[in-house]
Amino acid sequence: MTNMGVQLTSVLYTRLQIMIGIWLMYNYIGVSFCAGLLVMALMITSTFFIAKQISRVNESTLEFKDKRMKVT
Numbered sequence: 001m002t003n004m005g006v007q008l009t010s011v012l013y014t015r016l017q018i019m020i021g022i023w024l025m026y027n028y029i030g031v032s033f034c035a036g037l038l039v040m041a042l043m044i045t046s047t048f049f050i051a052k053q054i055s056r057v058n059e060s061t062l063e064f065k066d067k068r069m070k071v072t
Contacts, residue, residue, distance in 0.1 A: 025033040 022033075022037075025036075
């Protein structure tokens with residue numbers, strides 16, 4: 001039960017830390033920090049889609065290997 005409490009507070013504090021970090025970046029460098037956030041968001045989404053494609057290719061490769069192993 002205590003582990004769940006630690007995880008719950010960790011989730012809440014992580015969001016708070018991100019919000020404070022964004023606010024501090026805005027105060028320190030101004031609006032230009034948005035470009036960095038945009039690049040990070042684009043990289044995260046592109047990584048997600050690339051990982052899905054790799055997973056599909058890996059599954060099809062394993063299917064071909066299974067078929068080949070059944071034949072021999």
